[in-house]
Amino acid sequence: MKDNGSIESIRSYPSPNSTVQLQEIVYWSQGYRVKGLLAKPKAQGKYRALLYLRGGLQSIGMVRPSRIAQFASHGFVVFAPYYRGNRGGEGRDEFAGDDRCDAVNSVELLKQIANVDDVHLFGFSRGGLMALWTAILRNDIKSVVTWAGVSNVTSMYMERVDMRRTLKRIIGGSPNKEQEKYDERTPLYKVDKINAPVLIIHGTEDDNVSIDQSYELEQKLMEEKKQVETWYASGLSHHYPPEVNRKTVKALCEWMKTI
Numbered sequence: 001m002k003d004n005g006s007i008e009s010i011r012s013y014p015s016p017n018s019t020v021q022l023q024e025i026v027y028w029s030q031g032y033r034v035k036g037l038l039a040k041p042k043a044q045g046k047y048r049a050l051l052y053l054r055g056g057l058q059s060i061g062m063v064r065p066s067r068i069a070q071f072a073s074h075g076f077v078v079f080a081p082y083y084r085g086n087r088g089g090e091g092r093d094e095f096a097g098d099d100r101c102d103a104v105n106s107v108e109l110l111k112q113i114a115n116v117d118d119v120h121l122f123g124f125s126r127g128g129l130m131a132l133w134t135a136i137l138r139n140d141i142k143s144v145v146t147w148a149g150v151s152n153v154t155s156m157y158m159e160r161v162d163m164r165r166t167l168k169r170i171i172g173g174s175p176n177k178e179q180e181k182y183d184e185r186t187p188l189y190k191v192d193k194i195n196a197p198v199l200i201i202h203g204t205e206d207d208n209v210s211i212d213q214s215y216e217l218e219q220k221l222m223e224e225k226k227q228v229e230t231w232y233a234s235g236l237s238h239h240y241p242p243e244v245n246r247k248t249v250k251a252l253c254e255w256m257k258t259i
Contacts, residue, residue, distance in 0.1 A: 005108030055125025203236030
């Protein structure tokens with residue numbers, strides 16, 4: 001079996017930004033070939049490393065080249081795994097089951113490419129789960145940003161009636177019958193293992209992921225005496241308006257650079 005995080009292949013990928021180079025990478029994670037997209041500034045220099053953890057499930061919420069190029073334009077080498085079972089990658093997307101290892105293992109890949117000792121994490125929506133788990137399972141994480149992030153999989157099941165059938169199929173039942181399996185996927189109960197500063201971003205009118213999940217995460221981190229900052233946006237939903245989105249991305253990138 002190939003080493004976790006080792007690169008199988010790299011190919012050029014069309015970039016929407018003339019100052020940013022994109023490449024699609026196939027790497028190894030638990031014996032699976034998994035794909036992801038790398039974005040890095042074309043200008044020579046020493047850049048921080050950012051692991052971008054997408055939201056959604058399977059083809060929904062797939063990594064957008066323009067999005068990771070946006071982060072790279074703020075001075076980061078960015079890698080965004082598609083997670084196993086997506087875009088021709090091997091294995092099965094499990095919504096923060098064993099596929100969380102695809103995030104954990106890609107940290108190693110990113111450290112090598114960016115030539116750094118530690119990595120910043122950004123997770124959006126379902127990516128919040130992946131970011132929190134990565135920070136729990138690794139000790140080389142510099143900071144964590146979770147934006148409209150899921151922190152409790154049982155709460156996700158209760159909030160999203162439209163996703164219940166999918167979650168039952170992936171996880172193996174409902175929380176009523178398989179609570180242990182939902183708890184195993186929920187990072188909220190292990191945040192005592194996080195040693196990096198955490199920034200929580202969430203809109204108060206989010207119908208996709210309730211802001212209550214961020215309130216709960218904030219409370220848990222505070223109880224564990226972890227460093228946590230919150231940017232709650234009154235009246236905003238899951239996806240911020242374009243101008244607000246751009247300003248928020250710029251601000252969170254500046255926040256990471258202060259860590």
